Amino acid sequence: MHTNPAAPLLQVDDIRVAYGGIQALKGVSLELYAGEMVCLIGANGAGKTTTLNAIAGMLPLAGGRIAYAGDDIGALPAHRRVRRGIALVPEGRGIFTRLTVEENLRMGAYARDDADAIETDLDRVYTLLPRIRERLAQVAGTLSGGEQQMLAIGRALLSRPRLLLLDEPSMGLAPQVVEKIFEVVQTVRDDGVTVLLVEQNAHLALAFASRGYVMESGRITLSGSGRALLADPSVRAAYLGE
């Protein structure tokens, strides 16, 4: 597969999503270039999670286009998008609570058939997340919130994603835990994975991301570099509590 290096890895073009008669996305456009970490911020109900779910294939599009690595993937079901290299760590983490930690991780590699490389990747995840390694045989439902978030990220990495979608990794976690999680995300980005991050904590997200988009009631209302958005008076007023 030859892709033009100057073209974005992901191009979301004017997508619309409706459920239950409500227009959740009213034409969202954004793009991600390979190797970037971009964040999506906005109030509750602005459509951030819906945007990620639409990119991952969990929701049907009512309009618009999603191009990934040069292909239109808008009609592909979620289970086939993983095989293209798109991994979503869903809102609420989506841990299989009745499976063991190791089984959860191996589920992440379900779409792959390169058994040897999977073992190598498992080892890399163990190095990245030492807490997880200590708990492999444990039923995942018994992990703490922070450990579950780590596990969800590790599981997503086992699909060998090119594009990692993270939905509120800091939700409900203590500040020290959040810090650790962002360190992990940083490492993942440094390894060359493109990251799209949805965050309530705009401060944190904008500090880590190179660029950001601001969403409001189903639309992108603002975009720019992390620094520019941090300095923007309307962002400061709405999302940074000033």
Add this chain to the structure above:
Amino acid sequence: METLLQQIVNGLVVGSVYALVALGYTMVYGILGLINFAHGEVLMVGALTALQTVLLLMEVAPGLPPLLMLAVAVGVAVPVCMALGYLMERLAYRRLRGAPRLAPLITAIGLSFLLQTLAMIVWGRNYHTFPALISTEPLEPVAGVFVTPVQIAIVVISALLMAALVLLVNRSRLGRAMRATAENPRVAALMGVDANAIIALTFIIGAGLAAVAGVMFASNYGIAHYAMGFMPGLKAFTAAVLGGIGNLAGAMLGGIVLGLVEAIGAGYIEELSFGLLNSSYQDIFAFVILGVVLIFRPTGLLGERVSDRA
């Protein structure tokens, strides 16, 4: 004492068959939250397909050894039933995935009637003799207990099939995907699992087990007919509820316990009812158990929290 031992043996045999059928109920429930009341009819189709195959073989190759004949019959009945299980899911239940719970439930009952009626049209209303390809003559009694070769075969084959299923579900990549899908199909899809394929496979596996159970049932009683699936279907459902619906080990335990209670109960029902009832009333036990479990322990013997997912 001898009656008790004898009834325990009989109970184990019938219980093994219930357990195989109960697994189909419980697997489908575990993944879809649906009670497939047409599952008992799969047992009937399995038995009658096997019978048809045996009759055909007796005509075209009468010299075939009986065991080989039975093996071929099972070899035909299992894929036929698997196809039937797949079609039920694909044509009826899949369309009702998002519907209120009552719709698939009524559909299941409708499918049950439909399959019985179709079988009646194909095979008629009469009872058919199922040839004793494995002997139903008791062996030398041990401690006064009579056991037939077919009973031994039923218990052994059931145990092997259940062990294989447990290994598949708990140890294989596919089984892991089945358990993941049962817990959260949306997240499983994010892992690359095609939930539709997994659900179809669950129906197929359950139907294959029911087909074998049907042949066992017909071999044990020497009889097959179009309505033979109904009662074992209900009993197996009871077994699944007794064990804790959605739980594989529970279905197996429930099947065996139900078989034992029924057989032992049938042995003593006259004394228990002061001569009022005889052993032809043995079905009472299954439904008394169902009632008691639903009232006092709806999660069953090994049940966890009952899933509230529709």
